[in-house]
Amino acid sequence: AQSVTQPDIHITVSEGASLELRCNYSYGATPYLFWYVQSPGQGLQLLLKYFSGDTLVQGIKGFEAEFKRSQSSFNLRKPSVHWSDAAEYFCAVGASGGGNKLTFGTGTQLKVEL
């Protein structure tokens, strides 16, 4: 069964600082990987996804993530955080080649200090 671990429950960074949110997954084959962001009381917005190909994936709002098979990781990064980035971030894994189920991590709450 697939699983996702987000080791950091809360992260606080200063505005303008760089950000890295960690995500580790468990899956027997090449997974589909996603990062979603959720603002308070809102649904989820897709930031980026990895299916295959280039392991460095660019997303919206200046985010990127790198798929590292050897480390079973898909960490999310942003070089300079803006106050509006404060939100909950979820990593998710889906089964490649079909299988219509996403498994979400427990989320990382990002706080941005001005």
Place this chain on the structure above:
Amino acid sequence: GAVVSQHPSRVICKSGTSVKIECRSLDFQATTMFWYRQFPKQSLMLMATSNEGSKATYEQGVEKDKFLINHASLTLSTLTVTSAHPEDSSFYICSASPGLAAETQYFGPGTRLLVL
């Protein structure tokens, strides 16, 4: 593109009543729709998967007679919480996928249900 709406955005009901939540894909046809439940400060728990025109597939532990799901068209799925109780209070989120597999799911804004 890929916009999913939910209605209502929040609802308060009395214990014992039923509540219907609608999920619509506004600019694409959703072969598959998903219903999630999210408890405060927790992750999303998949409740069920529905494909247009067929019965929903429920996750283990989810009562299908309590959470009725109908996916009558390629743009509309409904979740009905029957005989709601306070423990059913939660944030319910739907998502829609244009394909049979969940490669990309587009999420609705969620519905906050409070059962008194």
